[in-house]
Amino acid sequence: MPPVFRFAPSPNGHLHLGHAYSALLNFDLARQSGGRFLLRIEDIDATRCRPEFEAAIYQDLAWLGIAWETPVRRQSEHLADYRAALEKLSAEGLVYPGFESRAEIARLVAQREADAPWPRDPDGAPLYPGAAKSLSPDQRRRLIESDIPYALRLDMAAASARASGLNWVERGEGPDGETGIVAARPEAWGDVILARKETPTSYHLSVAIDDALQGVTDVVRGADLFWSTSVHRLLQHLLDLPQPTYRHHRLILDGEGRKLSKSTAATGIRELRAGGAAPADIRRLVGLP
Template identity: 60%
Template sequence: MTVPTFRFAPSPNGELHLGHACSALLNARMADEAGGRFLLRIEDIDTERCTPEYERGIFADLSWLGIAWEKPVRRQSEHFDDYGEALRRLIDEDIVYPAFMSRGEARAWIAEEATGETWPRDPDGAPLYPPRDRTLSERERRARMDASAPFTWRLDMAAAMEHVSGAIEWQETGAGPEGETGVVRARPEAWGDVVLARRDTPASYNLCVVVDDAIQGITDVVRGRDLFHATSVHRLLQELLGLPVPIYHHHDLVLGDDGRKLSKSRRDTALRSLREAGAMPDDIRRMVGL
């Protein structure tokens, strides 16, 4: 029998705020109600911005909230080989390609090619990556790579979609931005050729998260609604890599006074600041609606 398994996966690149508290508390509560497991994962793939100090702060904040988690904690920085193996599988399937254009070059290319037209954008509002590098010959790609030209590995979305049959869906027990719930159809093509690995990091968030969830046996992914649309990419990668599919639950975001998503740069919503100001764990639960 599969044991319900939940996870909270923060990045130690700043202090936890009320939004993180909401997600951690909700995950822990749902795991407890399901008689399941609650895991903590440290998403420190960005080794330049993530620090041990912030990681210790995460442990302190969660302990103060009364949240307990299984040990050992999985740290992404200790599992680069897992992500590299997944990436190699996709490269071998010829659905990933090296992309050499910088952001500035991509913007310039779009400005020239999209004269008088609206260039498509992804759900986050960023322009889709131009098709130029996708059409380079293998000889040209190899020459550039041998010359140490900087590049990222991008998913060839059109080729990837040809590798899957039928509709890609997921079970949503929360709700999307437009109230989407129940069986939701994934639309990864809206993201274009997403980055799967960069020069300075062995894998992107999108690739790491599906590999980690599979390895850790995560059955229920509970996270903020800001990641609802990204689930389409995650479902595609799970299909391509033959990984199990969790149930997804996207919850309301905790917003600031200005109506915007909270940021780690906002000291007034940092859990440590609130604790030092005299707040108690029950105060935090009330503040996040739990």
């Protein structure tokens, strides 16, 4: 079977040079290996994703000379897939609802850090500090029926106990030079959110499901997602999903060494194109032949 690569942007802004590098790298690797290249639209955030940004993604990628298979998978059209996965995890006692708001979580973290530093995940966010896991089924049911917001969290201790010794094949390089067989550390993320009341999935859950359902064999993405792979490997194990290989690539940074943002007009593909840049110029700017 030929390898399958994918580029999966969110339509919540215009593409910048970092997106161009990732899309072109995936497209080039697919062509060089005789593989397939897929485009996926990760549009689960209904408050930020907009049709005009999705249309702009297609325009920018086509201008770069990238061709993809159709139909394009749009996450908003496959919520039933994520719901089924959540139901499987819930039936095994691995998911619980947390009812604290973001402000309440920040307050709890501040209280705990008055005594000692509170643990944080690889992205620097504090681990979930609440006690929702200890609520009884009746207490959870009453809170849900009261119609207050909640987040469905993975019971990381219970989940990790079922999946010791996880690893992945890394063909790129991690932040500290990790490559080859990398040991997964999902517990470093704490009880991650898998869905919210208003959004029936999360990045972690949907990316694991989508890659499996689309037959993706090679995940090529930015180094900022390197340690997220630990969570994805755990979900793949719990849901009996196939394991792709991974290649995390360098990030394209701005002049001050920061990761590019979709609000950075100076590196936006549309702005560069309007200013007279050619596709070959974009390749040169991101360091591709």
